[in-house]
Amino acid sequence: MSPPRRPLLAALGGLAAMPATRLRAQNALGGRTIRIGVLTDMSGPYRDPTGMGSVACVQQAVADFAGALGLSAEVIQADHQNRPDIGSSIARQWYDQGVDAIVDVPTTSVALAVSTIARQKNKVFLNSGAASTELTGAACSPNTAHWAYDTYMLAKGTGAAVTRTGGESWFFVTADYAFGTVLQRDVTQFVEAEGGRVLGSVRYPFPATTDFSSFLLQAQASRAKVLGLANAGTDTANCIIQAREFGLTRRMRLVGLLMxxxxxxxxxLPAAQELLLTESFYWDLNERSRAFAERVQPRMPNRAMPGAVHAGCYSAVAHYLKAAAALGPAVTQLDGAAVIAGMKAMPTDDDAFGPGRLREDGRKLHPAHLFQVKSPEESRGPWDYYKPVATTAAENAFRPIQEGGCPLVRSPAL
Amino acid sequence: MDDIFGIPAPLLFGQLLLGLINGAFYALLSLGLAVIFGMLNVINFAHGAQFMMGAFVAWMLLEYAGLNYWWALILAPLLVGLFGVLLERTMIARLYKLDHLYGLLLTFGLGLIIEGIFRNQYGSSGLPYRIPPQLSGAWDLGFMFMPIYRGWVVIVAAVMCLATWLVIEKTKIGSYLRASTENAALVQAFGINVPRLMTLTYGAGVALAAFAGVLAAPIYSVNPQMGSNLIIIVFAVVVIGGMGSILGSVITGFGLGIIEGLTKVFYPEASSTVIFVVMAIVLLARPAGLFGRA
Incomplete structure (x- = not known):
């Protein structure tokens, strides 16, 4: 379990898994292979929405684009165990050993560390899994792009849309750490901007809480119409199961702020039905998203459907490869900032997210969708879970560029 | 509406009741730990993983064998208990003569491995498990909406605690057990198979954890880390009650559930810390715990 060995083993595993791509590399470009490292949570709480699914989607992007663009690319993978120290040491080791881009990296603390290292070493960091707007705000970097979603998008997509559709009084059950409190603050802002009110909130200790019934009872006593769950993962799951058990869903609308x-x-579906949530990607959104999901599903762990973070990894790597093809492999491997600048210069377009663009501060823009979870009767089969409620257009879905405080935006050089 | 310390009375009653329900889980889990420590002198850090296994076995029985909750309530503790017996025979039994620390390290490692295997196999998001139809629904108590299943948990946990206490304190096999903790060599001289007794005791302690796991499956998401979230609190319960004291862990379990429940109303941010504050105070005043023998 010593930290330096695990990434090495995982990396070796990744190399072994891609012999065909490597071979093609040597033939086509005399050894100039672009190396993409997927650094993600393989063993912790974010393993399912990220993890091997992210690796599968990066491999799919390489299969779909690298050959067609005349590039050769290989994919390696490692587990950062949600720890900034482990994540940083793998990122350093990878960049030093010739990895050109690191992808995914859920958990904000790890993502911020990797972003700093990518900048120091002038490599590329394509984030999909972490939620914090910091990555494109004060901590933005010319070497980092932030893909699938962020806390601002979730807060706006859910907070504003739910308030507008009749949920004007809210109660929050919030995980008592940076992520939960920031999410609650952001959602509150949009609820109040739409004329709604927050009647109360309760902050519970994270991660030591398993029983939420006490907090749910307080929420019920507040007589609010909407219960906002400012937490993630199994905490959200437990809140939903127990809210249904205590009959909250008869009078309150349940909103998962990060689901x-x-x-x-x-x-x-029996437990999750009627839940409202915001996502930037759903496999059954349109013809193209279905085509993408169908292509990647055989690679996914347990043949799961790809989620938003997975799709973000696909889309980011697809666009990265297009920029790399335009610049040529030599520049791609030398100058990470140039690749990100190249990515910002051309519009994005792929099956997962459709047309969009990468903004100056590194924020990828695409629409945000408010979904409601279907009832078991409405669902036609496995993975048929969402029905669309509202969509926020790409340009309005994310934080306005001037509000982020990203130094790149002020700099005339960029 | 009457207010007590600024909180409406109905809300407060509701919270007290919820505290009691959580206390039932703490009591049941700490009971298994106390039995294992009291009789075997092993600090069983794999207890959380064994609790989780109980919930997973219940899910598997339903998913793969079509056996419902009631079957799981009997079969899951038996199967996981059997697994415990296997662990005891092959590994833990070798550590009885060594310092406590070795048992702690071994069981801690086993817990991590078990959790890792389940996470690799079933992912980290958890699996759905329904409340059995006979126990779904709720009573309207006037001051709160009380799910029938929660009431069932309190009753079953209380019965289980009482039964375990009776077995250990009032039966012949219980007296053998207590005697072999005092002086194993002497008990063996009387022709009692002490190693087998130890094995069965560990198996029973593990079965209790799995039983709590089955009870928990319908109300908590069945996921690999469900045990590790609870286990630290349960250890605090055992320490406060007095390491190895059966009665102590049961009373402390229920008591701390209520204290925690009240904290959740008055200052929710501290609700996980309050148990450790109580632990620190108890250890300062009575280092052997409330019901422990120094």
Missing amino acids: SLSEVHALG
Whole structure:
């Protein structure tokens, strides 16, 4: 279990898994292979919405684009165990050993560390899994792009849309750490901007809480119409199961502020039905998203459908490869900032997210969708979970660029 | 509406009741730990993983064998208990003569391995498990909406605690057990198979954890880390009650559930800390715990 050995083993595993791509590399470009490292949570709480699914989607992007663009790329993988120290040491080791881009990296603390290292070493960091707007705010970097979602998008997509559709009084059950309190603050802002009110909130200790019934009873006593769950993962799942058990769903609308497809799958429709949530990607959104999901599903662990973070990894790597092809492998491997600048210069377009663009501060723009979870009767089969409620257009879905405080935006050089 | 310390009375009653329900879980889990420590002198850090296994076995029985909750309530503790027997025979039994620390390290490692295997196999998001139809629904108590299943948990946990206490304190096999903790060599001289007794005791302690796991499956998400979230609190319960004291862990379990429940109303941020504050105070005043023998 010593930290330096695990990434090495995982990396070796990744190399072994891609012999065909490597071979093609040597033939086509005399050894100039672009190396992409997927650094993610393989063993912790975010394993299902990220993890091997992210690796599968990066491999899919390489299969779909690298050959067609005349590039050769290989994919390696490692587990950062949600620890910034482990994540940093793998990132350093990878960049030093010729990895050109690191992808995914859920958990904000690890993502911020990797972003700093990518900048120091002038490599590329394509974030999909972490939620914090810091990555494109004060801590933005010319070497980092932030893909699938962020806390601002979740807060706006859910907070504003739910308030507008009749949920004007809210109560929050919030995980008592940076992520939960920031999410609650952001959602409150949008609820109040739409004329709604927050009647109360309760902050519970994270991660030591398993029983939420006490907090749910306080929420019920507040007589609010909406219960906002400012937490993630199994905490959200437990809140939903127990809210249903205590009859909250008869009078309150349940809103998961950070929920993913894999969590709805884990809860099952009888427990999750009617829940409202915001996602930037759903496999059954349109013709193209269905085509993408169908292509990647055989690679996914347990043949799961890809979620938003997975799709973000696909889309980011697809766009990265396009920029790399335009610049040529030599520049791609030398100058990470140039690749990110190249990515910002051309519009994005792929099956997962459709057309969009990468903004100056590194924020990828695409629409945000408010979904409601289907009832078991409405669902036609496995993974048929969401029905669309509202969509926020790409340009309005994310934090306005001037509000982020990203130094790159002020700099005339960029 | 009458207020007590600024909190409406109905809300407070509701919270007290919920505290009691959580206390039932703490009592049941700490009971298994106390039995294992009291009789075997092993600090069983794999207890959380064994609790989780109980919930998973219940899910598997339903998923793969079509056996419902009631079957799981009997079969899951038996199967996981059997697994415990296997662990005791092959590994833990070798550590009885060594310092406590070795048992702690071994069981801690086993717990991590078990959790890791389940996470690799079933992912981290958890699996759904329904409340059995006979126990779904709720009573309207006037001051709160009380799910029938929660009431069932309190009753079953209380019966189980009482039964375990009776077995250990009032039966012949219980007296053998207590005697072999005092002086194993002497008991063996009387022709009692002490190693087998130890094995069965460990198996029974593990079965109690799995039983709590089955009870927990319908109300908590069945996921690999469900045990590790609870286990630290349960250890605090055992320490406060007095390491190895059966009655102590049961009373402390229920008591701390209520204290925690009240903290959740008055200052929720501290609700996980309050148990450790109580632990620190108890250890300062009575280092052997409330019901422990120094």
